[in-house]
Amino acid sequence: MKILAIESSCDETAVAIVEDGRKILTDCIASQVPLHREYGGVVPEIASRKHIEAISGLAEQALVNTGLIRQDIDAVAVTYAPGLIGAVLVGVNFAKAAALALKKPLIPVHHIRGHIAANYLAFPELEPPFLCLIVSGGHTMIVDVKNYTEMEILGTTLDDAAGECFDKVARVLGMPYPGGAALDKAAARGDEKKYTLPRPKPGENPYDLSFSGLKTAALNLIHHAEQVGETLDVDSLCAGFSAAVSDMLVPRVELALQATGRKKVAIAGGVAANSRIRRDVTAMAERLGVEVFIPPLSLCGDNGAMIGAQGYYEFLAGHTAGMELNAYATKSILGESL
Numbered sequence: 001m002k003i004l005a006i007e008s009s010c011d012e013t014a015v016a017i018v019e020d021g022r023k024i025l026t027d028c029i030a031s032q033v034p035l036h037r038e039y040g041g042v043v044p045e046i047a048s049r050k051h052i053e054a055i056s057g058l059a060e061q062a063l064v065n066t067g068l069i070r071q072d073i074d075a076v077a078v079t080y081a082p083g084l085i086g087a088v089l090v091g092v093n094f095a096k097a098a099a100l101a102l103k104k105p106l107i108p109v110h111h112i113r114g115h116i117a118a119n120y121l122a123f124p125e126l127e128p129p130f131l132c133l134i135v136s137g138g139h140t141m142i143v144d145v146k147n148y149t150e151m152e153i154l155g156t157t158l159d160d161a162a163g164e165c166f167d168k169v170a171r172v173l174g175m176p177y178p179g180g181a182a183l184d185k186a187a188a189r190g191d192e193k194k195y196t197l198p199r200p201k202p203g204e205n206p207y208d209l210s211f212s213g214l215k216t217a218a219l220n221l222i223h224h225a226e227q228v229g230e231t232l233d234v235d236s237l238c239a240g241f242s243a244a245v246s247d248m249l250v251p252r253v254e255l256a257l258q259a260t261g262r263k264k265v266a267i268a269g270g271v272a273a274n275s276r277i278r279r280d281v282t283a284m285a286e287r288l289g290v291e292v293f294i295p296p297l298s299l300c301g302d303n304g305a306m307i308g309a310q311g312y313y314e315f316l317a318g319h320t321a322g323m324e325l326n327a328y329a330t331k332s333i334l335g336e337s338l
Contacts, residue, residue: 001020001021001074001075001315002017002018002068002072002073002074003017003018003019003021003073003074003075003077003107003308003311003312003315004016004017004059004062004073004075004076004098004308005017005018005076005077005078005109005304005305005307005308005311006055006059006076006077006078006079006094006098006304006307007078007079007091007111007114007302007303007304007306008051008055008079008083008087008090008091008094009079009082009084009087009088009091009111009302010042010047010083010084010087010137010302011031011032011033011036011047011050011087012029012030012031012032012301012302012303013029013032013050013051013054013055013058014028014029014030014058014302014304014305014307015028015055015058015059015061015062015304016028016062016303016304016305016307016308017062017063017066017068017073017308018121018305018308018309018311018312020312021117021120021308021309021310021312021313022121022124022309022312023121024121024305024308025065025066026061026062026065026066027303027304027305028061028062028065028304029058029303030050030054030058032046032047032050033177033178035050036177037176037177039177040171040177041167041171041177042084044084044085044086044087045086047084047086047087048084048086048087048089048090051087051090051091055090055091056094059094059098070102073104074104074105075099075104075105075106075107075311075315075320076095076098076099076102076104076105076106076107077095077107077108077109077307077308077310077312077314077315078091078092078094078095078096078106078107078108078109078307079091079092079109079110079111079307080092080108080109080110080321080325080326080327080328081108081111081327081328081329081330081331082110082111082112082138082328082329082330082331083111083138083327083329084329085327085329088327088328088329091327092325092326096323096325100323105315106320106321106322106323106325107311107314107315107319107320107321108314108319108320108321108325109307109310109311109314110310110331110333110335111302112134112136112139112141112268112269113149113151113310113314113333113335114306114307114309114310115134115136115268115269115306116132116134116145116151116266116268116310117306117307117309117310117313118268118295118299118300118303118305118306118309119132119266119268119293119295119299120309121295121299121305121306121309122293122295122296123293126264126266126293128145128146128147128148129144129145129146129147129262129264130145130262130263130264130265130266130293131143131144131154131253131256131257131260131262131264131265131266132145132265132266132267132268133249133253133265133266133268133272133281134267134268134269135161135162135163135249135267135268135269135270135271135272135274135277136161136162136163136268136269136270136271137161137163137164137167137180137270137271138163138164139156139157139161139269140156140157140161140162140163140209140211140249141153141154141155141156141157141333142155142156142207142252142253142256143333144256144262145266148310148313148316148317149313149314149317149319151333151334153332153333153334154256154260155206155207155208155209155252155256156208156209157208157209157210157211158202158203158208158209158210159210159211159212160210160211160212160215161211162209162245162249162271163180163269163270163271164211164215165211165212165214165245166179166180166183166241166245166271166274167179167180168215168219169183169215169218169219169222169238169241170183172219173222173234173238180271180273180274181273183238183241183242184238184242184274184275184276186235186238186239187235187238187241187242187275187276188239188275189235189239190233190234190236190237190238190239190240191233191235191236191239191240192236192240192242192243193240194233194236194237194239194240195221195233195236195237195240196240197214197217197218197221197240197241198213198214198217198244199214199244199247199248200213200214200248206252206255207252207255207256209248209249209252211245211248214241214244214245214248218237218241221237222237242276242277245274245276245277246274246276246277246280249277249280250277250280250281250284253265253281254284254288257288257290258288262290263289263290263291264290264291264292264293265281265285265290265291265292266292266293266294266295267281267293267294267295268295268300269300270300270301270302271300272294272295272300273297273300273301278294281294282294
C-alpha cells in the first residue's frame with residue numbers, strides 16, 4: 001500500500017510516499033529555518049504562507065522521485081493535529097483536495113503518533129508493545145504503546161516541554177535558531193558539574209515532569225552573571241543543563257519500564273537528537289537488559305515519512321475521515337474516533 005503523506009505542523013513542509021508503513025520511497029522536505037532564524041523562532045504567519053508556496057511542488061517532486069503516477073497512490077495521510085493552526089490547515093486542505101481528486105481514502109494522523117512511528121521506518125523489526133519517550137519542542141511524555149493505535153500516557157510535562165526549554169536557554173545565550181542543536185554541541189565541550197541546577201519532581205504521579213523551574217534557574221544564572229560582570233562558562237552551563245534534563249527523563253523511563261514490564265524502549269521527537277539523552281537512554285536500557293530503539297537524526301525532526309508510517313496503521317484500524325476533517329492546534333495523542 002502506497003501512502004502519500006503530508007506534514008506541515010510547524011516550519012517544515014514535508015511530503016513523502018511510504019509503502020506498507022515501513023519503507024520510505026521518498027521524503028521531500030522544504031525547511032524554513034533560514035527564514036525564521038532572524039526572528040529567533042518560528043513566526044506562524046510566515047510559516048503558513050511558505051507551506052502554501054511549497055506543498056504542491058513537493059507533492060509533484062515526490063512522484064517524480066519515485067517514478068509513480070497519481071493513480072499509483074492508494075491513500076493520503078496528513079497531520080491534522082497538533083501544531084500551529086494555520087500551518088496544519090494548509091496540509092489538511094491540500095490532503096483533502098488530493099484525496100478527493102484521486103478518489104482515495106483520507107487518513108488523519110496525530111503528529112506525535114507520527115514521531116513514534118518514525119521508529120518503524122528505522123527499525124522494521126520493531127513491533128508493539130513498547131515504551132516510548134517522546135521529547136520535542138512542544139511535547140514531553142512517556143507513552144505505553146500497546147499496539148499500533150492504542151496507547152496510554154503514563155506521564156507528561158506539567159508545564160514546559162523539554163525542547164522549548166533547550167531553545168529558550170540557547171536563545172538567551174545568543175545561539176542561532178534552532179538553539180537545541182547548538183546547545184548540544186556546546187555541551188560536549190563543557191563540565192556538567194560546574195553549575196548547580198535543579199531536578200524538580202512534581203505532583204503525585206511518579207512519571208510526570210516539570211521543566212519550568214529548571215529553565216528559570218538557568219536563565220537566572222545567565223542574567224546574574226551579566227549583571228555582576230562575571231564571565232559565564234557557556235559550554236559548562238550547556239553541559240549541566242543537558243545533564244539536568246536527561247536526569248529528569250531517564251529515571252522516569254526506567255521506573256515505567258519496571259512497572260509495565262516492557263522489554264523494549266524507544267525515543268522519538270526532535271529532542272531525541274540530543275546526544276546526552278541518547279547516550280543515557282542507551283546506557284539505562286543496556287543495564288536493564290531492555291532493547292533500545294533510537295531513530296537516526298534524519299527521522300527525529302518533523303518529516304512526512306513518519307506520517308505515512310503511522311497512517312498505514314491508522315488505515316488498517318479503520319481510522320479514516322471525510323471532507324469534514326478539520327485541523328486542531330491541540331489534541332491528545334489518544335485522539336478520538338473519527
